[in-house]
Amino acid sequence: MTNLNSSLRRLSNFYREIEFEMNEQMNTSFDLQAKTWDDDPAKTTRAQAVAQEIRAQVPLATHMTALEYGCGTGLLSFALQAQFKHITLADSSSGMLEVLQGKITSGGITNMSPLKLDLLTDPLPQEKHHVIHSLMTLHHVSDIDAVLQGLYSLLTAPGYLCIADLDSEDGSFHGPDFSGHKGFDRDALQEQAKQAGFRNTRFSTVFTIRKGVAGGGEKDFPVFLMIAEKH
Ligand SMILES: C[S@@+](CC[C@H](N)C(=O)[O-])C[C@H]1O[C@@H](n2cnc3c(N)ncnc32)[C@H](O)[C@@H]1O
Numbered sequence: 001m002t003n004l005n006s007s008l009r010r011l012s013n014f015y016r017e018i019e020f021e022m023n024e025q026m027n028t029s030f031d032l033q034a035k036t037w038d039d040d041p042a043k044t045t046r047a048q049a050v051a052q053e054i055r056a057q058v059p060l061a062t063h064m065t066a067l068e069y070g071c072g073t074g075l076l077s078f079a080l081q082a083q084f085k086h087i088t089l090a091d092s093s094s095g096m097l098e099v100l101q102g103k104i105t106s107g108g109i110t111n112m113s114p115l116k117l118d119l120l121t122d123p124l125p126q127e128k129h130h131v132i133h134s135l136m137t138l139h140h141v142s143d144i145d146a147v148l149q150g151l152y153s154l155l156t157a158p159g160y161l162c163i164a165d166l167d168s169e170d171g172s173f174h175g176p177d178f179s180g181h182k183g184f185d186r187d188a189l190q191e192q193a194k195q196a197g198f199r200n201t202r203f204s205t206v207f208t209i210r211k212g213v214a215g216g217g218e219k220d221f222p223v224f225l226m227i228a229e230k231h
Contacts, residue, residue, distance in 0.1 A: 030072070031095030037073045038099075042209070044075055046223065049207045050135055050164045051079035053225050057204070058160045060084070064130035067154060069119070069147075070137025074100045076164075077112060080133065086111045088129070092118035119150035128154055133162040136223075139181040144189075148196035152230060159230040161198060164206060167222045172213040186224060198228035 037043065054060075060083040068077045071089035073096055081087065089112060091097055097114045104112050117125065120143055132151050141147050151161055166173060166183035174180070190201045207223040 027093045030091075030093035034073065034093065034095035034099045037096070038075070046207045046209065047075035047135060048079045050076055050133075050162075050223075050225060053204060053206045054080065054131075054133060054162050054227075055083065057225075057227055058131060058162060060131065065127075066131040066133060067129040069117075069132060069134040069151060070140070071100065071114075072096045072137075074103060074112065074114075076133055076135045078103070081109065081112060084111065084131070086113070088113055088115050088125075088127070090115040090117035092116065119147050124150060124153055128156045129159065130156050131160045131162065133164075135164045136166070138163055138165045139183060141180070144181070144192055145196065148192055148198070152197045155230045157230045161193070161226075161228045161230070163226045163228075164223055165226075166209075167205075167224055169221055172219060173209075173211065173221050175214050183221075184224075186226070189226060193226070193228045197230065199231055201226060201228040203227075 060080075062083065062085055064084055066077070066080065066084045066087045068074070068087060068089045071077060071091045072093075074089050077087045077089050089097075089100055091100075091114070094116065097116060100114050103109075104114070115125070116122075120141065132155055134151075138144065138147070155161065168185050169183040171178070171182045173183070186203050190203075193201045203224045203226050205222050206225045209221045209223060210218055211221060213219045
């Protein structure tokens with residue numbers, strides 16, 4: 001029994017080390033992309049489309065605070081900035097947060113602040129928010145259940161979770177070396193949200209990303225917006 005326990009402990013440490021190593025590699029990759037992230041106008045266009053749909057579907061008010069999870073350079077929150085009293089922008093990549101801080105400073109913006117946060121490894125922040133929004137981040141996160149539970153805890157009741165990400169795809173969005181999720185099946189994600197405590201979960205299609213794929217040619221990748229409520 002003692003031998004079995006120590007083998008299980010070694011195995012669990014081994015998996016934790018692999019996960020840590022994968023997170024480090026992903027952060028390095030986003031750190032490297034941060035400075036040129038905003039050069040692609042399609043990223044701003046998709047953030048604006050998601051912001052418009054959030055405004056249409058969620059009763060936002062200027063006394064509310066929001067959290068963006070996996071904010072990158074903050075494109076989605078900049079599109080929602082006027083709707084909130086304050087937005088906390090969280091990301092695990094220091095490079096993304098540095099670029100974001102530069103935009104906040106140069107724009108003289110007083111209602112946005114960056115936060116280094118990975119819900120899979122960091123303690124939960126104390127502060128709760130009326131709205132949490134996230135764009136194209138979930139498919140990079142290994143443990144969806146853990147992140148949904150964390151986001152649920154970070155919401156007030158009532159509160160709204162707004163997640164935009166890829167519908168299920170064949171893996172050609174990132175190519176064969178990608179270890180994250182190949183988009184999401186809407187029914188399966190709805191069930192995971194329900195298990196985390198969310199209610200009244202609904203989906204709409206907000207955007208289509210047209211992207212070149214390995215082997216030549218271009219492909220369309222639909223992006224959904226999932227809105228889920230904490231009561
Ligand atoms: C594809 S980018 C999207 C950035 C931004 N939302 C946008 O649409 O321009 C994914 C972002 O999620 C962040 N990210 C990935 N895994 C994360 C995690 N576990 N916790 C926090 N942020 C994470 C990355 O650092 C990166 O900035």
